[in-house]
Amino acid sequence: MPVRCSRCKEDYGEIYIRYMRQYLCLNCFNKFFESRVKKTVEKYRMLDKGSYIGIGLSGGKDSAALLTVLKKLYPEKRYIAIHLHHGINEYSEDSYEKARLLAEALDVELHVFKYEDEIGITIPDVKRTKYGRKICSTCGFIRRWALAKAARELGVDILATGHNLDDTLEVMLSSFISGDYRSIYRLKPVLPPFPPNNYWKVKPLINSPEYEILLYVSFNRIPVKSLNCPFGDDARSMRRKDILKYWEEKEPMIKFQLFSSFTKKLIPILDRIYEDGDLEYKICKICGGPSSSDICSTCRRINYIKNKIGLKV
Numbered sequence: 636m637p638v639r640c641s642r643c644k645e646d647y648g649e650i651y652i653r654y655m656r657q658y659l660c661l662n663c664f665n666k667f668f669e670s671r672v673k674k675t676v677e678k679y680r681m682l683d684k685g686s687y688i689g690i691g692l693s694g695g696k697d698s699a700a701l702l703t704v705l706k707k708l709y710p711e712k713r714y715i716a717i718h719l720h721h722g723i724n725e726y727s728e729d730s731y732e733k734a735r736l737l738a739e740a741l742d743v744e745l746h747v748f749k750y751e752d753e754i755g756i757t758i759p760d761v762k763r764t765k766y767g768r769k770i771c772s773t774c775g776f777i778r779r780w781a782l783a784k785a786a787r788e789l790g791v792d793i794l795a796t797g798h799n800l801d802d803t804l805e806v807m808l809s810s811f812i813s814g815d816y817r818s819i820y821r822l823k824p825v826l827p828p829f830p831p832n833n834y835w836k837v838k839p840l841i842n843s844p845e846y847e848i849l850l851y852v853s854f855n856r857i858p859v860k861s862l863n864c865p866f867g868d869d870a871r872s873m874r875r876k877d878i879l880k881y882w883e884e885k886e887p888m889i890k891f892q893l894f895s896s897f898t899k900k901l902i903p904i905l906d907r908i909y910e911d912g913d914l915e916y917k918i919c920k921i922c923g924g925p926s927s928s929d930i931c932s933t934c935r936r937i938n939y940i941k942n943k944i945g946l947k948v
């Protein structure tokens with residue numbers, strides 16, 4: 636016997652949201668999903684800081700959902716989608732193609748930062764150096780550096796990224812284990828500009844569960860990449876997400892409880908310790924980003940990789 640939607644009572648409830656004990660039809664699920672993003676954006680005043688918004692659009696589900704929802708909720712803002720092209724053969728071509736299709740469908744300008752052209756190396760090049768053993772984490776720091784560089788050069792007021800609830804809690808858990816509290820501080824929903832003339836960083840999907848993002852993307856037929864990265868997923872991060880999944884089976888509200896104590900209790904404490912405003916910094920001579928020395932650690936690592944593969948630095 637099909638179940639009716641718990642909200643509109645008209646259509647069939649296709650999705651069961653366990654932590655609310657509700658069946659939702661597709662229409663009510665969309666409204667539910669979008670209204671949570673809206674509440675988050677407004678609660679943390681994410682888009683009040685300016686009108687030119689950069690969105691990291693990877694071709695994956697999180698950033699695709701983010702761009703779709705923001706454009707729908709706040710069509711009056713000016714958006715630019717920033718796509719990083721890693722140069723990983725068909726995988727990167729597929730990701731780029733899906734980002735291009737979505738930007739076109741939403742009538743949003745797309746800026747492509749192609750590693751090969753911008754920095755002279757691709758992720759397969761990294762594989763050939765000592766960083767190849769830690770390819771996912773190396774790819775991660777180059778990605779953060781490249782997105783920051785593109786956002787700076789485009790002059791956006793705000794940079795929005797698709798970090799979801801599960802990613803946030805996974806990093807929080809890992810950082811607790813390694814005692815890296817500064818990384819936990821960086822998980823905040825909103826990060827002020829650093830240096831002060833830079834852009835704001837916001838995470839409108841920070842309390843949206845990964846599974847619901849996946850549903851939103853598939854129900855709304857949003858184009859997302861269909862290939863997996865050939866260098867594989869980060870096994871440790873997957874394992875920690877599995878632990879959260881297991882925990883959630885026993886306690887359906889656990890992810891929201893963790894998030895709530897993080898934002899209400901832990902952030903105010905970390906804010907007092909890690910406020911970036913007082914940090915001494917220089918400007919990297921190569922990329923123009925904030926750095927503790929004349930050349931930032933990422934530019935140094937990129938130079939090392941270029942050297943190893945026989946490119947001129």
Ligand SMILES: [Zn+2]
Nearest residue numbers: 640643660663
């Ligand atoms: Zn309904």
Ligand SMILES: [Zn+2]
Nearest residue numbers: 919922931934
């Ligand atoms: Zn640099």
